[in-house]
Amino acid sequence: MMSQHGRVGPEHARKQAELRIFQEGSATHALSQKVVAVGPGYRLFLAVPKAPAPAGGWPVLYMLDGNAAFDFLTAEHLALAPGLVVAGIGYDTDRQFARELRTLDFTAPDGPGDGLRPDHVHEGRTAGGAAIFHDRLTGPLRDAAEAGLPIDATAARFGATVSAGCSRFTRCSPGRTALPAMPRSAPRSGGTRR
Template sequence: MSQFGRVGPDHARGQAQMRLFQTGAPTHELSQKVVAEGPGHRLFLAVPKAPPPPGGWPVLYMLDGNAAFDFLTAEDLALAPGLVVVGVGYDTERQFARERRTLDFTAPDGPGDGLRPDHVHEGRTAGGAAIFHDRLTGALRAAAEAGLPVDPARRTLWGHSFGGLFTLYALLARPGGFARYAAISPSIWWDEALIRRVARAAAPASLPLLVALGDREKRSGTDGPPPDGPAPATMAFVEDLRAHPGHRAQLHVLPGHVHIQTLAGSFPLVLPFAAAD
């Protein structure tokens, strides 16, 4: 069955090969660490070999860190030799921890902790984005930046798919966590009404946002060929967000890209975006 078959895309069950850690990178020192926080996380770090600037290095946080660093190459890192890159993943050998990311990357809805059954994926729990955001900007950030001269005013958050949905939630609901945001192929379809409610309730914030998506994307597990054009819901959401007070959204459509391809396809855009002054 193809990667778009009903059993789900092949990449969702794929093992991470982490070739970057085998080949190395001329511009960055590579390392990993496990953090026993929440469900257990694995951090992947690429730290510049060059001396830091007086104010410290900018840092790019990448959700789904196992997959992000599985696709990341030395050539990608060379685009931003003065940028710290941190992959925030889970303590697994797979590219994606599907149940955990569903919980962590989806917004709460309602009082209390907001946890509820996932209305799309039977058997999964959703709504833990607020809890995860606290973990991300607390214990995980502290572990990632320990001993590193990082500029706290130049932190960027990147997320793909459900991670892109979380990135939008973080920008709108918790804008103090990062200075810049990059939402790649955000899964707005998962609960478009909810993310629009979050956007309407958001306070004005003058924070740079980069959105990228492909023009051949479709939901995993659905029949038919990929569409010819970017997701209308995402395009409409970005246009609405541009009209929201203070938000600055730049939009990139990646030609010929299906959903999984936009992950790595965004790197040439995102690394310079995160490294910029």
């Protein structure tokens, strides 16, 4: 399947996000979503604890691929962390994944000072926008996610799969930590799986 941004990818990449958690609700967290009109347009998915915040503010867990992350999130998952703000950073789409946009946002330039470039893997896509995305993530997206919430300023940031490369490429905000993560089934360096 081709879009204006190139090949969309395998069938799961086109799957609609059902986001059942928003219909089912959570006993421990208030759920909301909002669009942030920056860049291609992002959607923030938020799960904010219903309990009072601790004196130092709540820790926050940021997850990229927010559309897919919140599509799989359940009330039972949230109940395991009743004092944690969960913020999904997604795109303003009804799909689980906006592959053409994540290719742009999650890939580093070819070298220091280089900018956007054609993606050598997916014809018709643009890559190399990790520095631009980092500035959005640590600027207007974080500001929108944390607006009005008592957040622990030393809270860790967490990313998965492709964002691990993005985290290695980019810099962290003072007092903040980025924790890239790979699912256990993902290839390790050398291409082996555990």
